[in-house]
Amino acid sequence: MHEMKFELRGITKRFPGVVANDNVNLSVETGEVLALIGENGAGKSTLMNVLYGLYRADEGELLIDGQATQFSSPADAIAAGIGMVHQHFMLVPVMTVAENVVLGVEPTGRFGSLDIDEARRMVREVSDRYHLELDPDAIIEDLSVGVRQRVEIVKVLMRDAKIVVFDEPTAVLTPSEILEFFGIVRSLVEAGRGVIFITHKLKEALEIADRINVLRRGKVVGEALPKNTSEAAIAEMMVGRPVLLVVDKAPATPREAMLTLAGVSVVDPDGRTVVDGASFEVRVGEIVCVAGVQGNGQTELVEAIAGLRRVASGSISLGGKNITGDSPRERHAAGMAHIPEDRQRQGLVTELSITENLVLTRYHDAEFSQGIRMKWDAAAAKSQELVAAYDIRTTDPSQLASTLSGGNQQKVIVARELSRNIRVVVAAQPTRGIDVGSIEYVHAQIVKERDAGRAVLVVSTELDEVMSLADRVLVMYRGKIVADVDPKKVSHMDIGLYMAGSRPAAVVA
Amino acid sequence: MRKHKGLKSAALAIAAFALIASACGSDDATEEVAEEEEVTEETTAPLPGAGTLACMVTDTGGVDDKGFNQISYAGMLQAESELGVTIDLLESASDADYAPNLQSFADKGCNITVTVGFLLGDATKAAAEANAGLSYAIVDYAYDPAIANARGLVFATDQPSFMAGYLSAAMSKTGIVGTYGGINIPPVTIFMEGFRKGVEYYNTQKGATVKLLGWDGKDGTFAGNFDSLDDGKNIAKSQADEGADIIFPVAGPVGLGSAQYALESGGKVRIIGVDVDMSVSNPDAAAVYIASVLKKIDAAVFAAIKDVVEGSGVTDNYVGTLANGGVGVAFTAVPDALKAEVEAIGAGIADGSIKI
């Protein structure tokens, strides 16, 4: 493997009204991992698109081994030895691993026929060298997200990338998959390749990177070496002020039960039982967190509670009233706030304005409409109020919600749901994919709701979040609630074991 | 500045475009060219129709409908080449176009406007009444009472169809002949009725019992359209299955499907063409045609234009008959003796000795 040094010098990229990248310098060499960390909207994606040939910088230059070069398309970048593993995979679900990997660079036999055996051999070879454990004949749609990501990695490696760029690679992975992924990154580096690791997660950057570059508002605001920095220091660089990384809360004082589930089961359209007899209660004044690896029924559990999914058996009651058969709107009226897992798909209509989104679940209230007529003036006034109260960063609430950063979009949902007259808060993955500053804010809001006398249920796959936020932790595994523990009395490790379907030794004994 | 860049280039594009349009061909320049052309034409062949503008409005079928629009247009083209008139054409996309199309031609000063089809009857009448100084002619429609400046062009197609009916009855080997129409409207059924009477006449004259399928004098077989070749094929097949060996389709292009079927039948079924000599207009299937019933719309259109050119006007309705040559029969594969017999019947109809 040849050595290579890839540099960006003085890169500036402007969009109308915004300087997305402002005189950015960075470099990476084969054999090292550079972490590029920054909040959402800091300019990471733009920078990545510049170095992959999707955008052309307004100023500055790209250098390979000191030679100035230009990429006018990703093809140029690939030819120069730059590979990219996107956050959203680009795989054909019905094809095999081998077929996907050679898509576009198909090895051909005589008469131009596809040489699939050659493709298989190539996949096996790359897979073995980097311990990826890929079966060339597996169909993509049967594979887990983590394995699919490895297929993407193989795609990049087969195109001879010397520098591999990973865009938020861990966002879709489970904790154990993240560990495996780090193993792969290390073996890539050992094999003499360079890695650019784009992330907003402090821990991961500290764990895997040789060097960390912090991006804020389009500028590189600092470089750090993991061994002589800390999470807090990097977080401060990212946000521009000291950030509270642990949730600051008083001990809970739980009172009466507000949300009660009794033997709730949910069956998916394929007939599989995805939630299996879940029974628990959430009391006023406590935060109950449901931990678990993604895909163990948490999504369906939340949707059943919110009324978006039919309950096959069991009952759900709110404040003593059975709401099992109620519509989502009736549940809203009964005082349920729901912060959904996927804010772009469920929580917001990004093509509508911020104001419209702020009344999405309450436009039918007498405050905002009379009969069929909307009172947009009242909505606009409310919107101004919420934008200020919930620190939503926008100059104009009549702008589309899609113009907001992820964190601010989440604040819109939080503002809308928590500002209603509510008794119980159901929040699914409330901080997924949002920046450090916004995470701090959302956590503080959740604690505030608890202290204001609401019952709070949080579903999260981020173990750190669960441990710091919860007053009580439930662990979900294969549709069942397998543990109900006090986070102060168990370790991360114990919860991790529950999440994997086994029991901590102490409990077994 | 960026904001205006696109606008500026748009403006530039418009400006450049306008420049090209104006610099390369101002109206004056084109007129000069046109005048020059006229001059050369006049010196070589001074025709009586020069200066007369003859225009045509089609119905929704369009000018290349292989039907009466196209045949009418043939009359226009004939007038252009033989009389030297200038011709123009507007096709109607829907019923809503008739009035505006007629209006456009009135504005242009068309000395005569030919409209095609009885669907344009009301619109043509309105235009004629609004533009007393201009002449109109309409194909397949007659005004009663007549309008001074609008001539209806209608055709006694029962006369040649009568001849064709007689001819078919005489030539049928199975003793069964067939006919069918496109849509059950008078301009179609008049053919079928004439054909039926021709068959009847043969039966009484010869004491035969030739049977007719597809029309009983009141109702019969109709494709329901004028364009589905498949329908023509299927109807011909079902009539052949019932024993018919000569079929007379009165359905425009639908009939081409029947001819196709006849061709595939290998001579078992033969066809009487309609409107034009189909052994000429449909050469691919020329072999299946025995004869064709002619409806000489083109001649009637030409005559109307000629009357306007010569200043004799279009006051009366025109009825094409065997007597005036406006309708007729084209014989393709008829034995000479029978041909003479049928021609004699035609003469009898023309002089009134045979009543239909």
Next chain:
Amino acid sequence: MNETLKSLRFTLLAVVAALFVSAFIIVITDIEALGDGNLGKAFGTVGRAYWGLFKGSFGSLRAISNTITGATPLLLAGLAVSAAFKAGLFNIGATGQMLAGAVTGLFVGFAFQLPPIIHVPFALLASAAGGAAFGAIPGVLKARTGAHEVITTIMLNGIASFTVLWLLKTQLFKREGRDDAISKFVEDSAKLPKLFGFMGNRIDLLAHTGFIVGLLATFAFWWLLRKTTLGFEMQATGFNQEAARYAGMRTKSLMVTSMAIAGAFAGLAGGSEVLGLYGYASATVAGDIGFDAIAVALLGRSTPIGTLVSALLFGALQAGGRQMQVDTDVPIDLIIVLRALIVMFIAAPLLVKAMFRMRGEATSFGQTFRGWGG
């Protein structure tokens, strides 16, 4: 820059680009002039053709009347497509809904004897109701069975046209003395007054007050979208059905309501043609309007004002095309090419951007095409 202004400018550029390409088509098809090597004459034809296009669409009161006449059904049917688009549904069924509205309006038009002040609104209402009822069918099918509206609306177009063909031949509808599919005339009291009727009885001014109906419908559509809970729900559902469901909206009944509203607009299109232009109905009363309406909605980006502007543009092209052909022998078919080019340039924004060197200005078309997602 203001979003509306930006898209307006973009549309304008697409029209300019289409005119430009069409000019080349005129030149290269002007065989006579090319044969003579007389390029100047060929370009002159372009100038005269476009002058005719303008003269025939806006050059006189009659031209304006013709433009309005052409635009009226396109506007109402265009609103039918736009309204469905807004709710995330792709309504290919404007033709069928027009026919339904034409028949119900026709029936009220000839079956009752009423004073005009009652008869006209009653007949229009019947048209809207007929269209709405027919439009609701694909909505119900989608809500109940998930059948995609693109398929069902196309099928229902066929059902509508054959049903109308049959109806028009029944004794109830059939015109005395005619055996083809053509209906009785509506009563004079049910006829929409001519738009320029106040100028005396000029028969060449065909424009009728169906255009006023269209303007009112445009306003109603705007009001629905901007001022009502229903419009808000429709848009939320159209953009993101999942989120609408999350927000407690009854997305299935919204599908039916949205399609019924769309159908009502199309029904008015059919009704205004029968009551305003023809005075009777034939099987071809809807023509290609239902399909042209898709282009109108696309061009107008499904907004009320956009639909109005693009319907007027298409109406003008139709009216001007006739004059163009009369003046220059450039066939009216060029209008079809021109319209297709406009739609193509609208659908291919990158092309227009490249042509006019606009960079970095994303223009969103997301919503218009969303209907395919199902």
